Amino acid sequence: MSETRNQSVGLARFFRRGPWENAATAAIAAGVVMLMQPFSLTLFGYSFAVILAGTVGFVIVSHFPE
């Protein structure tokens, strides 16, 4: 009983909004930098995937508990 409770507490702690939201924000910011940097065409090529992942991630994690 207490083991199940501990597991759910652990999950709740893992799926907290704050750190995940920060990670998604960092991904969006990194993607925007990759999209507009003048150094590498390869980075530019992957920029949209990074922004999309960050944005979709942000929408999902914004539904996590505080």
Add this chain to the structure above:
Amino acid sequence: MTDSPINGVAEQVARGTPQPLATRFRGLSDRAIAWIFISPTIVLLLAINIFPLIWTVYLSFTNYRANRPGRPIEWVGTRNYERLLGSEDIWGYLQATAHFVCWTMALQVLLGLGLALLINRNFKGAGFWTTVILIPMMLSPAVVGVFWTYLYQPQTGIFSYILNLFGDFGPIDMIGSVGLAPWSIIIVDTWMWTPYIMLLCLAGLRSIPEYLYEAAEIDRANALQKFWHITLPRVLPFLMLAVLFRGIENFKMFDMVVELTSGGPGSTTELASINLKREAFESWRTGYSSAFAVILFVTVFGLGNIYVKALNRVKQ
């Protein structure tokens, strides 16, 4: 009560009269009433925003051309995205956009914060000067673009004349020169939108309680320490908000630059949104330009999420 003919007529009239709206709503739940009120807005949003968005996403995976409506639409998968994200031209347009966004933000933050600190000193005529400073922000970007083309005229424009007061530079062609054209649009945007940053910073400065400065005085803090430890941390959320908001707007910048330089000379000032319009309505590559629009939309949407997060932090 007698059952007179007059009463009968009154009853018939009462039955014929429609029930007042309030009486009819009385039987509905709060949730149903809420739905009735918001449903017109939802229908409009679906028709004007959501449907075109979904349609654009669909078109981005096709080779559709809007000038050939009879041609069968072919599904091309992610080919449009691959071509866009592997194109050096598109990369160049996004770099031009980055140059524009970074420099306008840096200049507007510096000048906006400086002006806000000056106006916050409450000198005589501060209200008048605030109004004067805010005027550029109230003008239409297209109008600003048109009249700055006159100010930038190399032979007759006042810009060239003023610069020549400081040295013999000769006629300065701000719009026609490859090196100066990107700076010409940065100057105009800075002139137009610095007041906006100033306004938000001023709101931040006015919200700082006076007792913090009094406590700093007691602790013998100098002006720089007061600015660094009190003013800047208190204004920073407002400043971040302004930068994010203006950053998103400048990322989408179109009208002012089109009026001023039309993306020229060559493609020096061709920002992403200007190229998008050209691909969509001059080259008629609708599928390709839809893919470009989706890339810009996802970028702005992502930045918008950061903007909302910053807004919530300011509220707290």
